[in-house]
Amino acid sequence: MPKCTHQGCGKDFDEGDNVEGSCSYHSGGPVFHEGLKSWSCCNEVNKPVLEFEAFMAIPPCTTGTHTTSLPLKPTAPQPASTETPTTVSSSGVETYGFQNLSTEAASSPSSTTTPASVPPTAVSSTASAPAPAIPAKEDEEDDLSFKVEDGARCKRLGCGAVWEGEEVSRGEGEKSKCRYHPQPAIFHEGSKGYLCCKRRVLEFSEFLKIEGCKEGKHLFVGAKKDETKEELVNCRLDHYQTPLQVHVSAFAKGADKEKSRVVFEPQQLHLDLHLPANKRVVKSVTLYGPIDPETSTFRFLSTKVDIVLQKPKPASWPLLELPAPGTELPPGYALTFGVSGRTGTIGGKEIVVSQEELARRGLNG
Known part of the structure; x- marks a missing residue:
């Protein structure tokens, strides 16, 4: 099945079931300014955040139909990022x-x-x-006793897989494999990538497509905390x-x-x-x-x-x-x-x- 290219969606979809409202996405572009990260389309509703993981978790603000077209470039330049090192x-x-x-x-x-x-x-x-x-640092794993809500996304950097049920997302098939980045993103003079791998791109839409360099299990809910x-x-x-x-x-x-x-x-x-x-x-x-x-x-x-x-x-x-x-x-x-x-x-x-x-x-x- 084709994958939706709308920013914030990225789901596989069926052309025959692509109805209005089936896609949730960001219609604007990313805005990085003085360490804060937000989307231009909803930065008054979803306030800017500091952490890149929190930015990727900002809920989409627009609904429509899925598409395979490449995202349009902004007609006006986004504010220059001050996250250069x-x-x-x-x-x-x-x-x-x-x-x-x-x-x-x-x-x-x-x-x-x-x-x-x-x-x-x-x-x-x-x-x-x-x-x-x-303590030896290990990747966080899901507490299997927690319920995963429909539509939940994998929290690991670079993955973003959508929960499709216990058998699919935690089974033995291809969709149960999580490919992610264990180290943070790095943005420098327009170049975008991750510290854990060498690939660098210029467009943010291409940055979102950089495939993870480590394989493991998805993280949808995280571990249970013992107070x-x-x-x-x-x-x-x-x-x-x-x-x-x-x-x-x-x-x-x-x-x-x-x-x-x-x-x-x-x-x-x-x-x-x-x-x-x-x-x-x-x-x-x-x-x-x-x-x-x-x-x-x-x-x-x-x-x-x-x-x-x-x-x-x-x-x-x-x-x-x-x-x-x-x-x-x-x-x-x-x-x-x-x-x-x-x-x-x-x-x-x-x-x-x-x-x-x-x-x-x-x-x-």
């Missing part, structure tokens, strides 16, 4: 709009950053403390850098100072943050470059943990986290420093590239 703060230091790229997409930190000349109040960096034990047990959750990381420091904000509201720990190692950052409502963040980040654990610092605030990673020598980090082997980043990804004003970039600083980075990019010969 590099932005510039008024203090003249390089900033990054993306959160920690192992998890998820981001908002600009420019409104909450501290000028590099004002060091944060230091708390003992506990460099010699052991790193918190991190009596501690719940492991994630936290958003934003960062900006100067030649000698990387300033990281871990957004963990109400973290308990007495129970929580931040541990520095020569090229790793470990977080063990105890939050209200019996929630906990246990996270380790393999950093893009080395740091000095003894002089790196952190402090707890009411809404986040401020962390300052001290580089042993001047260098530019394209990312906060070292990508997995084989991950291909767009050319020139977030390597430059600059100076900005109200009307945009008005100057620049000489780029500082470490020998390690030159070796990675084959530029030291």
